[in-house]
Amino acid sequence: MNLAFKGIPEDGKPRLPGSLHVNRRLDRWLTFHADGRVTIRPGKVELGQGILTALAQISAEELDVALARIRVQAAATPESPDEAVTSGSLSVQESGMALRHACADARRIFVSVVAQRTGVPAEDIAVRDGDFLAPDGRVLGSYWAMAEAELLATEASPEATPKPAADRQVVGRSAPRLDLPDKVFGAARYVHDLRLPGMLHARVVRPPSRGAVLGELRDGPLPGDARVHRDGSFLAVVAAQEHHAEQAAERVARRAGWDERDTLPDDAALESWLRSAPSEPIEVASREAETPAPAHRIKASFYRPFLAHASIGTSCAVARWDGATMEIWTHSQGIFNLRADLTKALRLPAEAIVVRHMEGAGCYGHNGADDVALDAALVARANPGHPVRILWSRAEELGWSPFSPAMLVEVEAEADAGGTLQRWSQQGWSNGHSGRPGRGKDPTLLAASMLAEPFPVPLSINPPAAGGGGIQRNAVPPYRVPALDVRAHRLLEMPVRASALRGLGALVNVWAIESVMDEIATLAAEDPLAHRLRHLDDARARDVLSEAARMAGWATREKQEGRGFGLAVSRYKGTGAYCAAVAEIEAAERIFCRRLWLACDVGEAINPDGIANQVEGGAIQATSMCLMEAVRHDTRTVTSDAWERYPILRFSEVPQVEVTMVSRPEAPPLGAGECSLGPTIAAIANAIADALGVRVRHWPFTPDNLSRAM
Amino acid sequence: MVRFELNGAAVAPEIEEDATLLAALRGPLGLSGPRFGCGAEQCGACVVLLDGAPVFACTLPAAAATGRRVETVEGLGTPEAPHPLQRAFLELQAGQCGFCLSGILMAAAALLHRVPRPSEAQVREALDPHLCRCGAHNRIIRAVLRAAEEGVAA
Numbered sequence: 001m002n003l004a005f006k007g008i009p010e011d012g013k014p015r016l017p018g019s020l021h022v023n024r025r026l027d028r029w030l031t032f033h034a035d036g037r038v039t040i041r042p043g044k045v046e047l048g049q050g051i052l053t054a055l056a057q058i059s060a061e062e063l064d065v066a067l068a069r070i071r072v073q074a075a076a077t078p079e080s081p082d083e084a085v086t087s088g089s090l091s092v093q094e095s096g097m098a099l100r101h102a103c104a105d106a107r108r109i110f111v112s113v114v115a116q117r118t119g120v121p122a123e124d125i126a127v128r129d130g131d132f133l134a135p136d137g138r139v140l141g142s143y144w145a146m147a148e149a150e151l152l153a154t155e156a157s158p159e160a161t162p163k164p165a166a167d168r169q170v171v172g173r174s175a176p177r178l179d180l181p182d183k184v185f186g187a188a189r190y191v192h193d194l195r196l197p198g199m200l201h202a203r204v205v206r207p208p209s210r211g212a213v214l215g216e217l218r219d220g221p222l223p224g225d226a227r228v229h230r231d232g233s234f235l236a237v238v239a240a241q242e243h244h245a246e247q248a249a250e251r252v253a254r255r256a257g258w259d260e261r262d263t264l265p266d267d268a269a270l271e272s273w274l275r276s277a278p279s280e281p282i283e284v285a286s287r288e289a290e291t292p293a294p295a296h297r298i299k300a301s302f303y304r305p306f307l308a309h310a311s312i313g314t315s316c317a318v319a320r321w322d323g324a325t326m327e328i329w330t331h332s333q334g335i336f337n338l339r340a341d342l343t344k345a346l347r348l349p350a351e352a353i354v355v356r357h358m359e360g361a362g363c364y365g366h367n368g369a370d371d372v373a374l375d376a377a378l379v380a381r382a383n384p385g386h387p388v389r390i391l392w393s394r395a396e397e398l399g400w401s402p403f404s405p406a407m408l409v410e411v412e413a414e415a416d417a418g419g420t421l422q423r424w425s426q427q428g429w430s431n432g433h434s435g436r437p438g439r440g441k442d443p444t445l446l447a448a449s450m451l452a453e454p455f456p457v458p459l460s461i462n463p464p465a466a467g468g469g470g471i472q473r474n475a476v477p478p479y480r481v482p483a484l485d486v487r488a489h490r491l492l493e494m495p496v497r498a499s500a501l502r503g504l505g506a507l508v509n510v511w512a513i514e515s516v517m518d519e520i521a522t523l524a525a526e527d528p529l530a531h532r533l534r535h536l537d538d539a540r541a542r543d544v545l546s547e548a549a550r551m552a553g554w555a556t557r558e559k560q561e562g563r564g565f566g567l568a569v570s571r572y573k574g575t576g577a578y579c580a581a582v583a584e585i586e587a588a589e590r591i592f593c594r595r596l597w598l599a600c601d602v603g604e605a606i607n608p609d610g611i612a613n614q615v616e617g618g619a620i621q622a623t624s625m626c627l628m629e630a631v632r633h634d635t636r637t638v639t640s641d642a643w644e645r646y647p648i649l650r651f652s653e654v655p656q657v658e659v660t661m662v663s664r665p666e667a668p669p670l671g672a673g674e675c676s677l678g679p680t681i682a683a684i685a686n687a688i689a690d691a692l693g694v695r696v697r698h699w700p701f702t703p704d705n706l707s708r709a710m
Numbered sequence: 711m712v713r714f715e716l717n718g719a720a721v722a723p724e725i726e727e728d729a730t731l732l733a734a735l736r737g738p739l740g741l742s743g744p745r746f747g748c749g750a751e752q753c754g755a756c757v758v759l760l761d762g763a764p765v766f767a768c769t770l771p772a773a774a775a776t777g778r779r780v781e782t783v784e785g786l787g788t789p790e791a792p793h794p795l796q797r798a799f800l801e802l803q804a805g806q807c808g809f810c811l812s813g814i815l816m817a818a819a820a821l822l823h824r825v826p827r828p829s830e831a832q833v834r835e836a837l838d839p840h841l842c843r844c845g846a847h848n849r850i851i852r853a854v855l856r857a858a859e860e861g862v863a864a
Contacts, residue, residue: 183811184792185792311843312807361807394747651847652838654847
């Protein structure tokens with residue numbers, strides 16, 4: 001379970017770390033094998049972020065076995081603990097801390113059994129790469145020799161004590177990714193590569209616009225053995241050979257007649273739609289204080305359109321229906337949640353659905369992975385006995401996946417004559433940031449609303465503050481301010497499906513907060529670094545900010561024509577990892593980010609190189625998002641459904657990036673995957689202001705949007 | 711009939727001549743390395759070498775390969791005998807999700823064959839047709855430069 005989303009249940013049971021609390025059986029998490037291997041079964045999944053490697057390191061550490069002995073089993077509903085969704089930079093906290101405790105407990109159990117059998121006191125027994133050793137060096141047994149003993153058929157005990165930080169050997173050192181060799185040698189590893197006997201290939205024929213209803217479908221020849229599958233307005237083709245399915249989809253698209261209507265605000269009208277659409281209020285934080293008449297006041301609004309996930313691989317799934325059980329292979333972030341929605345959409349009991357995770361292309365949030373699983377299941381049910389593989393087209397991926405919602409943030413801040421903050425109010429408007437499956441009465445899966453017996457499209461929910469919030473994620477400034485009023489507004493109309501994308505509302509909120517902080521510093525003629533440092537009470541935030549500034553040579557930076565430097569800091573979700581960024585940009589015919597310096601504090605770092613990779617990757621992705629990206633649409637459909645209309649950063653445009661980690665091996669791990677995006681975007685915006693004297697208020701930071709701000 | 715040399719072996723996949731080379735490679739030839747990303751020559755995930763030069767397999771008709779030499783990442787090296795590029799990508803952990811890597815490795819192999827000691831700017835230029843969404847670009851560039859330093863057998 002996503003503990004930070006739902007909260008730890010008050011079930012009266014002794015508290016266990018992470019998701020071990022709600023998945024208490026040890027044999028659910030790990031199994032020893034007589035051949036000297038150990039399988040761990042996290043419920044979290046590999047998304048390209050390297051989590052399986054970090055979890056293997058944690059397990060090897062507590063078991064005292066070599067890392068090479070660990071096999072990580074991909075999550076599957078029959079065998080794995082239900083850890084809900086792999087999201088929110090929570091996998092080390094939830095799965096890692098569960099495995100740390102479970103493995104420490106397994107070690108304790110085995111050692112105590114060996115002690116009983118041999119008479120050697122448990123506290124005198126050492127474990128060396130899976131062997132149990134007496135003080136004189138005698139081998140008393142091993143995990144492998146006792147693998148059949150079913151010692152793990154029990155609930156975890158709260159008494160297990162993981163190693164103190166100072167004793168850790170495997171964790172805290174960089175380990176090469178377990179999944180990378182397959183990817184470098186082109187081995188079949190992705191769900192896209194799954195080939196099963198008798199497998200058919202299908203393609204979906206999407207409507208030409210949102211809400212379009214399928215009318216007449218003209219007959220005509222199709223290539224190979226291709227045939228049409230229709231259920232209401234859900235239209236697909238299926239064939240033995242993939243290229244026949246692809247060609248058939250093109251032909252059938254030309255033969256389908258659709259009733260279309262306007263369902264979207266035009267993208268030029270989106271900002272005013274955000275302000276005027278009906279909404280429900282969310283109280284975030286408020287504190288009254290008497291404050292002096294302000295010497296400086298900033299009032300500004302920050303607007304961002306819908307953003308796409310824009311993964312390099314398109315969504316893919318394989319489904320097999322044998323008349324009784326539907327088996328699904330998917331790159332979903334949450335296999336149990338997906339199963340919950342499939343039970344609704346397919347009207348099958350949970351016992352009749354098996355969901356198995358296989359890796360997909362990079363996943364940065366709730367993309368089309370769950371949707372394509374239903375697509376495949378629908379076609380598979382009509383073709384019993386045959387596995388059916390569906391691969392989305394690029395147009396489906398960029399046009400029909402859930403999007404990160406368009407968002408508007410308004411800030412009004414006041415400072416005294418010395419530039420000291422007195423009053424801060426902030427309001428955000430957007431759709432809820434989660435349309436993930438498995439959480440509501442109706443399925444959120446794309447095809448569900450297109451069936452002959454359709455389901456309504458559920459309005460996306462907004463993650464609660466306990467889960468880091470959605471619209472309000474990072475909406476509370478980290479700075480000392482006497483009077484505070486922060487609110488969010490969840491819109492009650494949803495023209496396109498909105499859901500979670502890396503960072504959720506933090507990207508816009510941090511951009512807004514850090515821009516306003518810079519502006520106040522400018523009004524008070526104070527350096528942006530000094531201004532922030534004296535408003536920060538959190539020493540860890542000050543440390544990363546000072547470190548990023550040191551790396552970038554902030555104090556000695558030189559003013560050059562057409563170049564600018566900006567900085568920003570944030571603690572992700574207010575409870576997660578700290579990250580500060582300094583950006584150097586060049587303002588030419590458009591804005592180029594040339595260099596980024598990032599300092600982060602993720603608490604205990606399990607795999608430092610993996611964290612550096614995530615922090616840098618997040619920063620480059622954020623650079624792409626804020627400089628180039630916006631979903632385009634007219635009143636009927638998304639028009640940015642090809643790379644040429646949704647361009648992302650290319651190799652020639654990528655900034656140089658330096659990452660430094662502030663080491664805190666004794667501190668709890670905080671998750672690294674999302675911390676760098678908000679600060680990077682804000683640092684780029686501030687660097688643009690430094691170079692051009694223009695405060696950019698519209699995303700992306702293109703010449704058009706800059707000229708609006710002039 | 712479609713016939714070509716694939717990673718050093720003669721092949722004759724059973725597929726229509728107007729099918730794409732990518733369909734032939736992933737379909738009857740059973741490869742996984744060349745990947746579908748866009749079908750429009752815009753992302754580079756499908757890139758393979760045709761007579762040593764990078765081509766987009768997602769749009770190239772399979773028949774266009776007839777009588778020619780096709781190389782994919784599967785032919786580059788193996789875990790036992792990795793190509794210097796593959797070794798460098800693993801040493802520098804140059805990748806995240808890895809979906810873009812097959813095409814990038816092939817484009818880099820063609821570059822190093824043509825320019826054994828490229829500058830960083832030349833690497834960026836050669837890889838510019840390739841999209842990476844995870845932000846592994848700088849590691850990838852460093853890995854190509856490291857492979858060049860270590861020397862790639864021509």
